Amino acid sequence: MSDATLSAAPAGARPLRRIGLIAAALVLVAAVMLLVGARYGMLLAIGLGFGIALEGLRFGFAGPWRAMILRREPSGLLAQLLSIALVAMAAMPLLASHPGELSGAQAPVGLAMIGGAFVFGAAMQVVLGCGSGTLVNAGSGNPVSLLALPFFAIGSFAGAYHLIWWTSLGSLPVLTFTGLPGLAATLGLLAAVALVVLRLAAPGAVRLNRRHAVAAAVIAALAIANLVVAGQPWGVVYGLGLWAAKGYVALGGDLAGSAFWTAPGSMDRVQASLLTDYTSLTDIGLIAGAFGVAAWRRGGFSAGLPGYPARAWIATVLAGFLLGYSSRLAFGCNVGAFFSGISTGSLHGWAWFAAAFAGAHLGIRLRPLAGLEART
Numbered sequence: 001m002s003d004a005t006l007s008a009a010p011a012g013a014r015p016l017r018r019i020g021l022i023a024a025a026l027v028l029v030a031a032v033m034l035l036v037g038a039r040y041g042m043l044l045a046i047g048l049g050f051g052i053a054l055e056g057l058r059f060g061f062a063g064p065w066r067a068m069i070l071r072r073e074p075s076g077l078l079a080q081l082l083s084i085a086l087v088a089m090a091a092m093p094l095l096a097s098h099p100g101e102l103s104g105a106q107a108p109v110g111l112a113m114i115g116g117a118f119v120f121g122a123a124m125q126v127v128l129g130c131g132s133g134t135l136v137n138a139g140s141g142n143p144v145s146l147l148a149l150p151f152f153a154i155g156s157f158a159g160a161y162h163l164i165w166w167t168s169l170g171s172l173p174v175l176t177f178t179g180l181p182g183l184a185a186t187l188g189l190l191a192a193v194a195l196v197v198l199r200l201a202a203p204g205a206v207r208l209n210r211r212h213a214v215a216a217a218v219i220a221a222l223a224i225a226n227l228v229v230a231g232q233p234w235g236v237v238y239g240l241g242l243w244a245a246k247g248y249v250a251l252g253g254d255l256a257g258s259a260f261w262t263a264p265g266s267m268d269r270v271q272a273s274l275l276t277d278y279t280s281l282t283d284i285g286l287i288a289g290a291f292g293v294a295a296w297r298r299g300g301f302s303a304g305l306p307g308y309p310a311r312a313w314i315a316t317v318l319a320g321f322l323l324g325y326s327s328r329l330a331f332g333c334n335v336g337a338f339f340s341g342i343s344t345g346s347l348h349g350w351a352w353f354a355a356a357f358a359g360a361h362l363g364i365r366l367r368p369l370a371g372l373e374a375r376t
Contacts, residue, residue, distance in 0.1 A: 017295070017296075018296055021292050021295060021296055024292075025048055025288070025292060028044065028288070029041045029042075029044050029045045029048070032044050032275055032281070035275060036273065036275045036276055039229060039230075040275055040276060040278075040281060042229050043226070043229055043230055043278055043281040043282055043285075044281045044282075044284065044285050045285070046222055046225050046226050046229065046282060046285065047281055047282035047283065047284060047285015047286050047288075047289065048285040048286075048288055048289040048292070049218075049222045049225075049285070049289065050132070050219070050222055050234075050282060050285060050286050050289060051135070051136055051139060051285055051286040051287065051288060051289020051290040051291075051292070051293070052289040052290075052292065052293055053215060053218045053219055053222065053289075054132060054133075054136045054215075054219070054286070054289075054290065055136050055139070055140050055289065055290035055293040055294065056293045057211055057212075057214060057215040057218070058211070059076070059079070059211070059212060059215035059219070060076075060129070060130070060132065060133040060136065061080065061124075061130045061132070061133060061334035061335075061338075061339075062124045062125060062128050062129055062130050062133050062334075062360075063076060063128065063133075064076020064077045064079070064080060064212075065077065065121075065125070065357065065360050066125060066128070066360070066364060068197065068200075069360060069361060069364055070364065071202065071205075072200060072201050072202035072205060073201070073202065073205050073206070074197045074198060074200075074201040074205060074207060074208075075205075075206050075207065075208050075209045075212045076212055077197055078194055078197060078198070078207065078208045078212070079208060079212035079213060079215055079216040080216070080339070081190050081193060081194050081197075082194075082208070082213070082216040082220075083215075083216035083217070083219050083220045083223075083339070084190060084220075084338075084339055084342050084343045085186075085187055085190045085191075085343075086216065086217065086220035087220045087223045087224055087227075087339075087340075087343035088183060088186050088187065088190075088342070088343040088344075088345070089183065089187070090224045090227075091104070091223075091224065091227055091233070091343050091344050092177075092178070092179075092182060092183045092186070092343075092344065092345050093183070094227065094228070095178075095344060095345070096178065096179055101231055102227060102228075102231050102232070103231065103232050103233075104176065104233060104340075104341075104344030104345060104346060105232075105233040105235065105331075105332060105336055105337065105340035105341045105343075105344050105346055105349070106174050106176055106341070106344065106345070106346040106348070107174060107331035107332070107337070107341070107346060107348045108167075108171040108172050108173060108174050108175075108331075108348060109171060109172045109175070109347060109348045109351045110167060110169065110170055110171025110172065111169045111170055111171070112166035112167060112169055112171070112329045112330075113171065113329060113330050113331060113348060113351065113352070114330075114351060114352075114355045115326075115329065115330075115355075116159075116166075116325075116326040116327065116328070116329030116330030116331075117326070117330040117337065117351070117352040117353075117355035117356040117359065118326075118355045118356065118358060118359035118362075119322055119325075119326035119359060120322075120323060120326040120327050120330055120333060120356055120359065121355065121356030121357060121358065121359025121360040121362075121363060122322075122359040122360065122362040122363035122366060123319040123320075123322040123323045123326065123359075123363060124319075124323060124333075124334070124356075124360070124363065125359075125360050125362075125363025125364045125366070125367060126315060126316075126319040126363050126366055126367050126370055126372065127144055127145065127148045127316055127319045127320065127323070127372070128144070128367075128372075129142075129144075129145050129148065130323075130333050130334040130335070131152075131236035131237055131240070131323070131327060131332075131333030131334060131335055131336070132236055132286060132333070132334065132335050133145075133334075134148055134149055134152055134320075134323065135149070135236065135283055135286040135287050135290070136286055136287070136289075136290040137290070138287060138290075139286065139287035139288065139289070139290030139291040139294070140290045140291065140293065140294040141291075141294055143306060144306075144308075144316050144372070147313065147316050147317065147320065148316050148317070148319060148320030148323065149240075149320065150320070151317050151318075151320030151321040151324065152240055152320045152321070152323045152324040153240040153241065153243050153244040153324060154244050154321060154324060155320065155321040155322060155323060155324025155325035155326075155327075155328070156237050156238075156240045156241030156244065156324035156325070156327065156328050157240075157241040157242075157244035157245050157248065157324070158244075158321075158324070158325055158328075159241070159324060159325035159326065159327070159328025159329050160238075160241045160245075160258070160260045160261060160266075160328045161255075161257070161258040161260060161261060162258075163260045163328060163329065164258075164259045164260060166329050174346070174348075175346075175347040175348075176344075176345045176346050176347065177345035177346075177347070178345055182345050183345075186342065186343075186345060189350065190342070222234075223339070223340070223343070226282065227344075230278040232278065233336070233340035233343070233344055234282065234335055234336070234339065234340050235279050235282075235332060235335060235336035235340060236279065236282075236283060236286075236332075236333055236335045236336055237279075237324070237327045237328060237332055237333050237336055238279045238336075239277060239279035239280040239281075239282070239283040240283065240324060241324065241328060242266075242269055242270065242274070242277055242279070242280060243274070243280065245261055245266075245270050246270055246274070249270060255267070255270070308371055308372060309371040311370060311371045312370055312371035312372045315366075315370035315371070315372065316370075316372070319370075330352055330355075330356075331348060331352075332352070334356070337349055337352040338352050338353050338356065
């Protein structure tokens with residue numbers, strides 16, 4: 001997913017380096033299992049799988065949306081819809097049969113949610129990375145994502161801090177598709193969107209290439225595993241906000257002014273180890289998995305930076321913050337709201353998709369104005 005320039009290692013050193021990478025991953029997972037428990041180690045392993053799959057297969061969310069909007073290339077977007085459908089076919093029956101053990105990514109549709117999704121869609125096209133994409137690109141050495149990531153975390157923390165005020169502006173009750181009728185409706189809507197995408201595709205464009213199809217299946221399998229092991233769907237944004245919240249408290253900050261962060265569940269996580277937070281573990285795994293793939297392929301990162309103008313780096317900071325803030329208002333990013341929301345039957349996932357896709361059109365126009373389109 002990253003365009004970062006990487007230095008090549010001598011051919012003779014590659015087998016040893018690759019053995020070392022595998023050993024390091026196994027040691028990392030084993031250490032977490034020993035320190036905090038088997039479930040936490042498994043979630044780190046799932047996160048590593050996400051990072052390896054997304055970087056290794058060069059698959060994501062922002063890029064396929066851009067390809068569809070600019071060039072009417074449907075393959076990546078169709079793969080996203082396919083992956084969501086595969087997860088839904090497993091997740092929705094599991095949620096129905098284990099109501100006390102598993103929970104879906106369900107949230108209300110409201111004014112702040114729709115506005116947040118629109119802003120997120122625009123910001124992710126400015127930096128060419130959604131929540132998972134920013135983590136993966138940062139892990140593989142992309143300098144834009146490395147700069148955007150800490151501001152994404154700060155924005156997520158700030159958005160959660162103010163979330164109750166934003167939701168008070170008005171929202172519908174949580175609406176979900178449930179049971180076999182709900183699954184049929186979800187699959188039918190996904191098929192309908194796929195048909196629209198196919199109809200809008202450029203003549204001669206590949207409908208669904210093999211790499212994207214494989215990525216869709218692998219990501220779906222990992223997402224189902226995440227639901228079963230964690231008891232909740234794959235998410236990204238909460239973990240980033242939690243990292244910033246812990247940093248804020250460590251610097252002497254007081255969370256008393258936020259109903260979100262002082263809620264029992266959130267406060268417990270702020271005070272506990274990051275290794276016991278499910279979303280943090282998969283986020284860490286995403287970064288580490290992407291780093292491992294980049295190192296496996298080329299050996300290491302160069303110190304060079306792209307020749308972007310100053311306004312591009314300022315835009316990256318602003319977009320990173322907006323990614324975090326807006327995704328918190330929208331109850332998730334492409335992963336937590338679009339992917340996991342729709343696949344677990346939440347209506348807000350569909351509203352998020354429509355608003356974010358509209359915002360992506362704006363973001364594509366803003367990117368060259370920010371100086372991020374062409375290098376000097």
